[in-house]
Amino acid sequence: MRVTGILSSLWLALSVGALRVVPNAYIVEFESSTDLTRRTSPHSDFYAGLEDAGIEYSVRTEYSVPELFVGAALELADASHYQALSSIGGVKTIKPLHLYPPPNPVSIMTWAPGENPPSLPDTESTHVMTGVDKLHAEGFTGRDIKVAVIDTGTDYTNPWLGGCFGSGCKVALGWDLVGDAYNGTNVPMPDPDPLDQCVGHGTHVAGIIGANPGNSYGISGVAYDATLASYRVFGCSGESGEDVIMNAMMMAYNDSCDVINLSIGGVQGWSSSSAGVVGSRLADLGMIVAISAGNDGSYGAWYASDPADGQSVIAVASVDNTVTPIQNFTLSDEYGPVPYYQAVPYSVDGPIPFYVTSFNTTNTTDACNPFPDDTPDLSGYVTLIRRGTCLFLTKAANAEAAGAKWIIIYDNIDENSLAAITDNNRTISLISQADGIHIVNAIANGINITATFPQGTVANIANPFTGGLISTYTSIGPTYDMFFKPSVAAPGGNILSTFPVPFGSFATISGTSMSSPFIAGSAALLLQAKGRNPSTGMRARDFLETTSQLIPASYNDTSVLQTAAQQGAGMVNVYNAIHYTTVLTPGELLLNDTESFKGDQTIQVFNTGLHQQFYTIEHVPAGTVITYNDSLAINSPLPFSEATADVHISPSSFTLRPGQALNVTLKFTPPTSLDPTTLPVYSGYIVVDSDADESLHSSYLGVAGSLASAQIIDDTDAYFGPGYTLPFLTDAAGYNINYTDLTAEYFTMTPNDQPTLNLRFLFGTALAYVDLVPASLNLKKREASSFRGLPILGNIAELDYFPRMSSATDSGDNGYYPFQWNGTCANGSYAANGEYKMLLRALKVLGDPNNDADWEAWLSPILGVNITADGP
Numbered sequence: 008m009r010v011t012g013i014l015s016s017l018w019l020a021l022s023v024g025a026l027r028v029v030p031n032a033y034i035v036e037f038e039s040s041t042d043l044t045r046r047t048s049p050h051s052d053f054y055a056g057l058e059d060a061g062i063e064y065s066v067r068t069e070y071s072v073p074e075l076f077v078g079a080a081l082e083l084a085d086a087s088h089y090q091a092l093s094s095i096g097g098v099k100t101i102k103p104l105h106l107y108p109p110p111n112p113v114s115i116m117t118w119a120p121g122e123n124p125p126s127l128p129d130t131e132s133t134h135v136m137t138g139v140d141k142l143h144a145e146g147f148t149g150r151d152i153k154v155a156v157i158d159t160g161t162d163y164t165n166p167w168l169g170g171c172f173g174s175g176c177k178v179a180l181g182w183d184l185v186g187d188a189y190n191g192t193n194v195p196m197p198d199p200d201p202l203d204q205c206v207g208h209g210t211h212v213a214g215i216i217g218a219n220p221g222n223s224y225g226i227s228g229v230a231y232d233a234t235l236a237s238y239r240v241f242g243c244s245g246e247s248g249e250d251v252i253m254n255a256m257m258m259a260y261n262d263s264c265d266v267i268n269l270s271i272g273g274v275q276g277w278s279s280s281s282a283g284v285v286g287s288r289l290a291d292l293g294m295i296v297a298i299s300a301g302n303d304g305s306y307g308a309w310y311a312s313d314p315a316d317g318q319s320v321i322a323v324a325s326v327d328n329t330v331t332p333i334q335n336f337t338l339s340d341e342y343g344p345v346p347y348y349q350a351v352p353y354s355v356d357g358p359i360p361f362y363v364t365s366f367n368t369t370n371t372t373d374a375c376n377p378f379p380d381d382t383p384d385l386s387g388y389v390t391l392i393r394r395g396t397c398l399f400l401t402k403a404a405n406a407e408a409a410g411a412k413w414i415i416i417y418d419n420i421d422e423n424s425l426a427a428i429t430d431n432n433r434t435i436s437l438i439s440q441a442d443g444i445h446i447v448n449a450i451a452n453g454i455n456i457t458a459t460f461p462q463g464t465v466a467n468i469a470n471p472f473t474g475g476l477i478s479t480y481t482s483i484g485p486t487y488d489m490f491f492k493p494s495v496a497a498p499g500g501n502i503l504s505t506f507p508v509p510f511g512s513f514a515t516i517s518g519t520s521m522s523s524p525f526i527a528g529s530a531a532l533l534l535q536a537k538g539r540n541p542s543t544g545m546r547a548r549d550f551l552e553t554t555s556q557l558i559p560a561s562y563n564d565t566s567v568l569q570t571a572a573q574q575g576a577g578m579v580n581v582y583n584a585i586h587y588t589t590v591l592t593p594g595e596l597l598l599n600d601t602e603s604f605k606g607d608q609t610i611q612v613f614n615t616g617l618h619q620q621f622y623t624i625e626h627v628p629a630g631t632v633i634t635y636n637d638s639l640a641i642n643s644p645l646p647f648s649e650a651t652a653d654v655h656i657s658p659s660s661f662t663l664r665p666g667q668a669l670n671v672t673l674k675f676t677p678p679t680s681l682d683p684t685t686l687p688v689y690s691g692y693i694v695v696d697s698d699a700d701e702s703l704h705s706s707y708l709g710v711a712g713s714l715a716s717a718q719i720i721d722d723t724d725a726y727f728g729p730g731y732t733l734p735f736l737t738d739a740a741g742y743n744i745n746y747t748d749l750t751a752e753y754f755t756m757t758p759n760d761q762p763t764l765n766l767r768f769l770f771g772t773a774l775a776y777v778d779l780v781p782a783s784l785n786l787k788k789r790e791a792s793s794f795r796g797l798p799i800l801g802n803i804a805e806l807d808y809f810p811r812m813s814s815a816t817d818s819g820d821n822g823y824y825p826f827q828w829n830g831t832c833a834n835g836s837y838a839a840n841g842e843y844k845m846l847l848r849a850l851k852v853l854g855d856p857n858n859d860a861d862w863e864a865w866l867s868p869i870l871g872v873n874i875t876a877d878g879p
Contacts, residue, residue: 026273026313027246029192031086032067032104034250034281036078037097049097050079056095062088067104068250072257075288076281080104080250087835102281103807105313106191106246108273110159110208112518113302113480113500131226132330132467133498133525136475138582139229142532147585149230149531152539153179154216154266155259156524157252160203160239162210162507167219168235172200177217180262181237184255190245204507205243211516212270213237214505215524216531224513226503229528229581230535236264240271247271249282252314256285259294265534265544266295268527270520274303274821275313276487276771277808283317290319290548293541295530297321299519300493300575301482306813307642308572308634308688309771311484311492321530321548322492324481325499325522326558326578329474330467332503332515339457342445346468347436353413355389358457362388364406366451368444371395371419374402378409385411389458391446394419394437403435417443473500475578476569477558479643481519483573485688487771487810487852489603491595491708493575495552497525526551529581536585552576552594553703554583557692560630560647567630567647571690574629576706583701588616591695591703598652598675598709601683603853606675610705612695614663620697621662624671626654627704628691631678631711635686638718638769639725642814650678652689652709675707683712714770714852720863721767721812726823733823734766734847734865744868751782751842753871756830762870764826764845767812772849774856775806779832782842786866800843801832830872842871 037049050069057064063084070076078099083089092101134140161178163169169177178201186196187205203209217235220227238255240247252271259267267289278287290296300322301312315322334352335344362385365373375397390411392402403414418440449456473479478500484492499522506514530547537543537550555577559566568574576594590613599605614620628651634641653676661669673693681687689711692704721733736744739760744752754760764777779801804826815822828845830837845867854861 026108026275027106028103029082029106029248031083031089032080033083033089033092034078034080034102034104034253035092036076036099036281038099039073039077049077053079053095053097060091060095062091067248068254070253070257072260074292075257075260076253076285085835086831086833089833105249105273105280105282107249107252107271108246109241109244110270110520111302112208112516112520132328133502134229136326136329136498137525137529137578138580139529139532141582142585147532147535149217149233149528149535152230152266152531152534153234153236153262153264154230154268154527154531155236155238155262155264156209156213156216157238157240157255157259157267157269157271158209158212159206159241160201160209161213161235161237162202162204162207163237164202165210165505165508165512167222167505167512168210168213168217169219172202177219178213178235178237181239182258183239184251185240185242185247187243189242191247192245195251201237201239203239204509206241207507207510207514208270208520209237209239210507211504211514212268212520212524215502215521216268216528218505224503229525230531233528233531236262249280252282253285256282256289260289264294265539266297266527266530268297268524269314270299270523272299272301272312272315274301274310274810275316275808276309276311276810277313277773278316278318278486278488278490279808280313283314283320286314287317287319291545293544295321295527295534295544295547297323297523297526297530299523300324302480302518303482303813304478304480304573305643307640307645308483308632309485309487309640309811310482310813311486312482316486316490316492318490319548321494321526321551322575323519323523323526324493324496324573324575325478325517325519326496327470327473327476327478327500328498328502329470331470331501333466333468335466336458336460338446339459340449340454344466345438345442346466347415347438349436352462353460354462355413355460358459359413360388360455360457361391361446361450363447363450364390364392366447368393368447372397374405377405382409385409389413389415391443392416393443399435470501475558476561477574478517481573483570483643483645485572485708487714489597489599489710489714491571491575491597491706493573494548495526495555495575496558496578497522497529499525526579529579529584532581533584549592549594550584551579551581553591553705554587555579557627557704568627568691570630570632570645570688571706571708572632572688576704587701587703588699589613589620589695589697589701589703590615591705594705596673596693596705596707598677598707600710600712600714601677602713602715604677604709606677608673608675608707610671610673610693611668612663612671613668614665616699617665618699619662619664620699621660622695622697623660624656624693624695625659626656626691627694628652628689631681631687631689633685633687635684635717638684640769640811640814648678648681648687650680650687650689652677652691652707654693656693675709677709677711681711684716685712686714686717687711715854715861717770717852718863719768719770719772719849719851720847720865721769722865726767734764734867736845736867736870737763737765744870751869751871753873754830756837756872756874761827761829764828764847764867765823766826766847767823768809768849770811771852772809773807773852773854774850775809776848777803777826778846778848779803779838779843780846780866782844782869784844784846784866786846786864797846801834801836801838803828803832803845805833830874837874838872840872840874842869844869
């Protein structure tokens with residue numbers, strides 16, 4: 008067997024899920040207590056230290072906000088100088104510089120305003136779901152609150168975003184930090200204008216926060232009177248550097264923004280990235296920082312997104328809209344509008360007749376075979392086909408062979424299913440069984456029925472199946488350092504909002520990119536109601552979490568609550584957050600794993616109302632999810648267990664006078680009937696009900712197992728199959744270097760003759776090394792031995808705060824990690840000609856780097872280096 012498609016560039020340039028690391032680029036923070044930060048120019052002194060040490064560098068970005076971050080992002084001309092960076096006086100941390108992928112919504116449909124008035128049963132469904140509609144009725148619209156949108160820029164020429172930029176406009180301030188041509192790997196070309204008419208993501212986000220009411224679609228932003236600040240950090244294509252995003256966050260802080268939204272992220276799972284740390288510090292200073300939780304829910308738990316994994320930020324999960332924006336067509340017999348799901352209406356001029364492929368409304372093979380030779384040219388018809396046993400695309404291909412351009416398939420079951428099936432340039436719509444049968448029967452009875460497809464309109468259809476439930480794509484936590492992510496949820500599935508004017512002005516998009524700005528808008532309403540001050544900002548996450556609405560895993564009668572590792576504290580209800588007269592703190596109770604268990608917790612109940620209230624407290628568990636099987640992460644849907652935690656609550660009922668508070672002690676006992684090797688994540692809620700008809704809750708989460716015992720290095724053949732037990736080396740052609748082969752395979756280290764180490768991490772690791780060791784060294788796989796006594800000949804790579812791999816079948820989507828070695832070590836020197844082995848080490852979660860027992864290890868077969876006189 009040959010492994011193909013795995014040869015790649017150097018280690019540091021490879022994909023890590025959705026995050027990449029820029030080669031030889033680092034973000035350096037200075038110690039706050041050092042002389043560097045007290046001098047007039049701490050950066051100049053730092054650069055002087057670099058030059059004294061002989062380190063060649065170029066500066067990407069400087070940071071000079073003492074309360075947030077003082078330091079610099081820089082690139083080194085020589086990779087070997089990385090180790091010398093830490094010797095410069097006053098350096099606090101040195102972290103790799105990540106690239107964040109471009110926004111990647113789950114789905115997108117564009118709309119254009121038209122002359123035909125739309126039919127809109129309830130276009131503000133997301134506002135009704137969350138209490139925003141009631142707050143609008145009370146006059147809370149976000150006035151005088153400034154919300155920063157750090158994204159792809161904003162098309163402020165859209166009239167529903169004000170139509171202008173600058174003082175007095177809705178989008179009143181901002182900056183383009185990168186320019187159209189920026190892709191994450193080239194030099195940014197900033198300018199003062201954050202206009203985006205080539206992507207649209209940021210325009211959609213801005214509309215969810217602040218779109219003006221009164222448009223033909225009947226939508227408005229959550230905080231439509233808020234002032235928007237737009238900071239463009241993506242070009243028309245490609246990624247964005249972490250240094251750019253951090254710079255935008257600090258610009259928003261310096262511009263006195265109250266709320267920041269970042270619908271940005273990539274898989275990491277640790278709370279320690281530079282962007283995550285800055286976001287957390289902003290939140291600790293009283294800015295409300297909302298960040299999308301990620302769209303990788305299909306890959307299971309322990310897959311949190313960065314920078315949403317920052318400790319104090321609000322990581323936002325997505326809830327499906329209770330309605331779905333759709334198209335309608337009308338029939339000439341005055342039958343009600345027929346809904347169909349498409350991005351834009353079928354572009355048909357005037358009424359058009361139907362061609363029915365079968366008048367048998369129970370035909371299971373309708374259009375599954377080529378049409379008869381006497382079939383008319385179908386280009387002038389809407390071709391109507393019954394759903395059956397063959398593929399939709401097979402039906403479509405047969406219809407197109409007869410000239411069909413407009414194809415509609417009606418369902419064969421009685422349920423409210425709508426879908427758009429697209430394959431290249433072929434578009435097919437699914438309508439309901441009842442609507443299809445009506446059309447068939449009318450034509451069978453001699454009625455010359457025709458269809459009209461109004462342009463520029465959109466309607467809504469109820470979504471009783473998933474509306475109000477967590478969107479399955481929402482990434483599932485927690486973080487490896489056991490922080491509660493996501494924090495809270497908001498509507499994010501099928502959201503209609505503004506879009507660049509050249510693309511139609513409006514679009515329906517799904518993703519946590521849409522739920523995050525909903526929280527940002529909600530935060531603006533909260534600040535308007537409770538006061539625009541740091542105190543409100545610092546308590547905002549607790550306000551939103553404790554007053555949210557708990558979400559079941561499904562609408563089955565026996566359904567448990569969805570795990571807090573995916574719904575967080577539940578779906579926001581900002582009306583409750585503003586109007587409740589009880590304050591509950593904290594919003595999150597972090598229990599950790601069994602080895603670091605924190606079972607004794609305390610919550611405080613505070614009656615801020617004008618009247619005495621009687622309270623009762625109870626434990627409401629959520630579903631416990633099994634996250635691993637045989638050391639392999641389980642993909643979604645995660646299996647639920649009936650085992651839950653026990654909680655002793657004292658006191659469980661009491662009365663509080665106005666202004667009185669009481670501490671309640673909680674003693675948790677983790678579920679004991681579960682296999683700890685499956686890393687069960689248990690969670691739930693401590694619900695506080697008052698006789699004033701208020702219900703609040705604190706959310707808890709823990710792991711009924713040991714994180715330190717989780718296997719990190721995949722040493723199975725489950726991923727690649729027999730003969731390819733991980734980790735393994737491949738030669739330049741992609742063939743496995745057999746582990747039992749004692750004869751070294753030599754490499755000249757030319758670009759076409761280099762070995763590749765293929766590995767998978769089954770769980771996150773805070774630190775991993777790949778070292779070069781003598782060929783004579785023997786070490787049992789995954790046996791740590793004493794690393795400090797091993798003869799390390801050279802370090803090849805160091806990985807900090809690395810996530811687990813996914814089940815994806817390629818390296819680009821974090822399925823596995825191929826490291827192509829070019830013969831150099833971290834100090835910049837080439838390995839001498841001879842025979843070696845590679846030693847891979849990974850630190851266990853919560854492990855001590857100085858304790859050999861806290862490491863896993865793998866030793867490669869022998870490989871040879873034979874660099875010619877001309878060099879590689």
